[in-house]
Amino acid sequence: MDKIDLSLEIGGLKFKNPVLLASGTVGYGNEISEFVDLNKIGGIVTKSLSLKPRKGNPPQRIVETASGMLNAIGLANVGVESFLKDKIPFLKGYKTNLICNIAASSIEEYVECTRILTSEDAISAFEINVSCPNVKDGGLEFGNNLSAVGKITSAVKGVTRKPIIIKLSPNVSRISDFAKVVKEEGGDAVSAINTLVGTAFNIWTKKPKIFNVTGGLSGPAIKPVALAKVLEIKRKVDIPIIGIGGIMNWQDAVEFMIVGASAFQVGTANFIQPNSAELIIEGLIEYCKKMDITKLSEITGSFLI
Ligand SMILES: Cc1cc2nc3c(=O)[nH]c(=O)nc-3n(C[C@H](O)[C@H](O)[C@H](O)COP(=O)(O)O)c2cc1C
Numbered sequence: 001m002d003k004i005d006l007s008l009e010i011g012g013l014k015f016k017n018p019v020l021l022a023s024g025t026v027g028y029g030n031e032i033s034e035f036v037d038l039n040k041i042g043g044i045v046t047k048s049l050s051l052k053p054r055k056g057n058p059p060q061r062i063v064e065t066a067s068g069m070l071n072a073i074g075l076a077n078v079g080v081e082s083f084l085k086d087k088i089p090f091l092k093g094y095k096t097n098l099i100c101n102i103a104a105s106s107i108e109e110y111v112e113c114t115r116i117l118t119s120e121d122a123i124s125a126f127e128i129n130v131s132c133p134n135v136k137d138g139g140l141e142f143g144n145n146l147s148a149v150g151k152i153t154s155a156v157k158g159v160t161r162k163p164i165i166i167k168l169s170p171n172v173s174r175i176s177d178f179a180k181v182v183k184e185e186g187g188d189a190v191s192a193i194n195t196l197v198g199t200a201f202n203i204w205t206k207k208p209k210i211f212n213v214t215g216g217l218s219g220p221a222i223k224p225v226a227l228a229k230v231l232e233i234k235r236k237v238d239i240p241i242i243g244i245g246g247i248m249n250w251q252d253a254v255e256f257m258i259v260g261a262s263a264f265q266v267g268t269a270n271f272i273q274p275n276s277a278e279l280i281i282e283g284l285i286e287y288c289k290k291m292d293i294t295k296l297s298e299i300t301g302s303f304l305i
Contacts, residue, residue, distance in 0.1 A: 002296060004288040006042075007280070008262050008297045010240045011163030011188030014043040014126055015097055015263060017251070017284070018296070019277050021100040022244055022267030023048055023127065024073065025165070025272040028087040029094070034078040035274035040281060042263060043097035046083070048129045049117075050102075051109050053079035063209040067088055068219030068246070069268060070198050072212035073191070075103050080116050097124040099165065103154075107148070111155045119162040125162050128152060131169030131194035134290055143169030146181050148198055153185035165242060167227075170222075171197050175229045176236035183239045191242035191265065192233060193226045209299045219268040227259055234260025234301050248276065250283025260301040 019042040026032040029044045038044060042176045056076025063070050078086065083100075091098055100123050103207035104110040110128060130152060131143035149166065153158055157164055166182045166300030168175055168192035179190045185248055195216025200209040209212075226245025233241055247253050248269045256264045270275040 001044070003294065004285050005295045005297075006284060006288075008300075010165075010242075010262060011125065013097060013163050017042040017281055018261075018263035019280050019284075020045055020097075020099070020263055021270065021277055022265035023129065023255060024071075025267040025270045028078075028083065028091065029098075030087070030090050032274055036277050038094040038096050041096055041277050043099050044091070044094075045099045045101050045127055045265060046087075047077050048075050048101045048103035048132065049077050049080050049083050049113060049284060050075060050104060051080060053077065053082060060210050061212075063215070065187070065198070065200055068217050068218055068221035068223065069271075070200055070210060070215035071195070072210045072215035073111055074212065077103075077236065080113050084120060085220045086115070089118060092122045095132055098122055099125045099127050101127040101129050101167070101272050102215065103129040107152055107155050113160055114156045115159040118162055123162065124137050124155065125165060125188075125200050126160065127165040127191055127192070129165055129167045131171075133171065133197045133214065142276055143178075144172055144198070146177060149178050150181040150185045153182050153187045157186045165189040165191050166195055167191045167245055169194050170189050170225060170245075174232075176232045179233045179237040179239055184282075186238070189240040189242060189262070190233065191244055192229050193222070193245050195198075196225065210234060218246070220248055222246045223252060225257060226229045230256060230261055231259040231303070234254075234304060247280075250271070250280045252298070253280050253284065254287060257296070257299045258301075260304070262297065262300050
């Protein structure tokens, strides 16, 4: 019945629609599959995977804030081997793009994780997390360093033919400089943004509300910042952008596309309304009908056209 085309392509990879589930908010897809028909969505981004399993930070790891939340999970994950053995069989049952998000504490570890995972046919692309604010080793250290981001991009491109998306940190002075380096080193796309560094204190105990003291702020509170970062990249660099940050509904998603996102990810919304991704797809179809749009991707960057 729907003649509306929601599809798009990034780095030669076709997506049936631009709605992706953000890293760290749906586990390995299994945690949300009761609520969302994963066959309907454009893609799943896994929790960040590291070479070896990680326990992450001790609790308290999450706290609610005004219009958002702070998290300092510390990249708890099962590691690449267990992911391939225990999580891939479940994910293989779905017809959606599987994007493996990788976190590491050295360039060699990024390369090794990508090399191990790339031989698995069920994996469509990689999102390289150079921007996690919650770990001492790596993470933001890389995300803040132009030359490191360039080296990581070219090194992982060297071991896979699958698209490489570099997930950028908003905790830098000029995010477009990082997108430029990613493009120069052969990256296929950037995703923006990861969380903003924040903190919250209990006034009675005078102690931080999360064990790690600082955490990453996400949710509606960061949407205007994320939109401005996507717009900055779109204005300065010709590279596909996957918009992330506070998308709670289809209207938010449309805003991201207008300022330049080819696709987008839904994160914190999954904790509030676990079927948000499906509702967003329905809303996008209705929006296209109302606006007389037959191919949704035409609105990407329309503010600048
Ligand atoms: C609980 C939680 C865990 C997260 N874990 C990861 C992670 O492992 N790797 C990563 O790249 N981003 C991680 N993120 C960041 C999200 O993928 C996303 O970039 C961010 O939350 C902003 O989007 P949102 O406002 O829609 O949540 C996490 C976010 C939350 C809330």
